[in-house]
Amino acid sequence: MAEKPLSGKIALVTGASRGIGQAIALRLARDGARLAVHGSKGAEETARAVEKAGGKAVSLAGELSTLTGVDALAAAFKRQLGQRAPDFLVNNAGIQASPNDTLERLGEADFDRLIAINVKAPFFLVQRFLADFPQGGRVVNLSSQLSQIAFPEQIVYSATKAAINSLTKSLAKELGPRGITVNAVGPGIIETDMTRDRLLGTEQMRAFVAGNTALKRIGKPDDISDIVAFLLSDDARWVTGAYIPGGGGARL
Numbered sequence: 001m002a003e004k005p006l007s008g009k010i011a012l013v014t015g016a017s018r019g020i021g022q023a024i025a026l027r028l029a030r031d032g033a034r035l036a037v038h039g040s041k042g043a044e045e046t047a048r049a050v051e052k053a054g055g056k057a058v059s060l061a062g063e064l065s066t067l068t069g070v071d072a073l074a075a076a077f078k079r080q081l082g083q084r085a086p087d088f089l090v091n092n093a094g095i096q097a098s099p100n101d102t103l104e105r106l107g108e109a110d111f112d113r114l115i116a117i118n119v120k121a122p123f124f125l126v127q128r129f130l131a132d133f134p135q136g137g138r139v140v141n142l143s144s145q146l147s148q149i150a151f152p153e154q155i156v157y158s159a160t161k162a163a164i165n166s167l168t169k170s171l172a173k174e175l176g177p178r179g180i181t182v183n184a185v186g187p188g189i190i191e192t193d194m195t196r197d198r199l200l201g202t203e204q205m206r207a208f209v210a211g212n213t214a215l216k217r218i219g220k221p222d223d224i225s226d227i228v229a230f231l232l233s234d235d236a237r238w239v240t241g242a243y244i245p246g247g248g249g250a251r252l
């Protein structure tokens with residue numbers, strides 16, 4: 001039997017308890033990677049689904065709104081996977097603060113939480129694994145198509161994703177000499193808990209969102225996990241510091 005493309009690799013996917021992160025974990029497991037799947041209280045269901053499909057996964061917990069939680073996740077990873085860094089780190093966990101994320105309504109606590117989970121946690125996770133990242137390691141950060149446009153309706157969420165794009169480029173330059181690539185993927189509207197009720201709650205809203213894409217449909221988590229799998233594959237070895245849009249041609 002042919003060896004799977006990611007055999008022998010270990011991937012840590014944050015926010016893998018559901019949505020896009022869960023799809024990423026299942027896809028990487030299918031490609032042969034061993035998974036560490038994370039959620040604020042663990043990602044047991046995802047780990048079970050990976051194992052049921054014949055893969056290997058451990059579930060790790062960590063509340064990423066605090067540095068203590070980031071450290072707990074990094075420590076749990078090292079404890080359970082042999083005092084090393086992952087070959088692949090997928091910084092996927094993220095939040096929105098809608099409908100309050102506007103210039104007039106956003107309060108300090110929500111502002112700080114958006115920054116902490118969407119920007120600070122990915123930065124410090126990379127830092128915590130820095131010394132141990134192997135040659136040929138890969139980092140993928142989940143950005144958003146909102147990082148590319150003016151969007152006052154989610155003013156700080158968009159800014160956190162623009163910050164992730166900036167971190168992605170700087171990290172690519174910093175880690176490139178070690179053979180490590182760092183890229184960002186920017187989904188358009190994908191049907192998950194983040195969007196289901198708020199943006200896709202009625203047939204009218206669904207038609208509007210689908211109509212805004214060139215491909216005339218709503219995005220699915222697998223549309224994004226396949227892009228991440230490409231970035232982690234050997235075929236993407238010469239791609240780094242890139243922002244890859246995953247919006248089905250939205251807002252062209």
Ligand SMILES: NC(=O)c1ccc[n+]([C@@H]2O[C@H](COP(=O)([O-])OP(=O)(O)OC[C@H]3O[C@@H](n4cnc5c(N)ncnc54)[C@H](OP(=O)(O)O)[C@@H]3O)[C@@H](O)[C@H]2O)c1
Nearest residue numbers: 015016017019020039040064093094144187189190192194
């Ligand atoms: N869905 C979209 O349309 C869309 C579009 C553009 C970008 N994105 C980005 O894609 C990524 C995944 O989005 P999604 O739609 O899959 O989101 P989701 O369904 O809401 O899932 C969010 C994931 O992040 C984890 N998470 C949230 N807050 C956390 C915290 N404080 N500490 C630790 N983990 C936390 C959740 O864990 P728990 O289950 O433990 O809460 C969950 O696994 C995010 O970065 C998002 O910004 C999504």
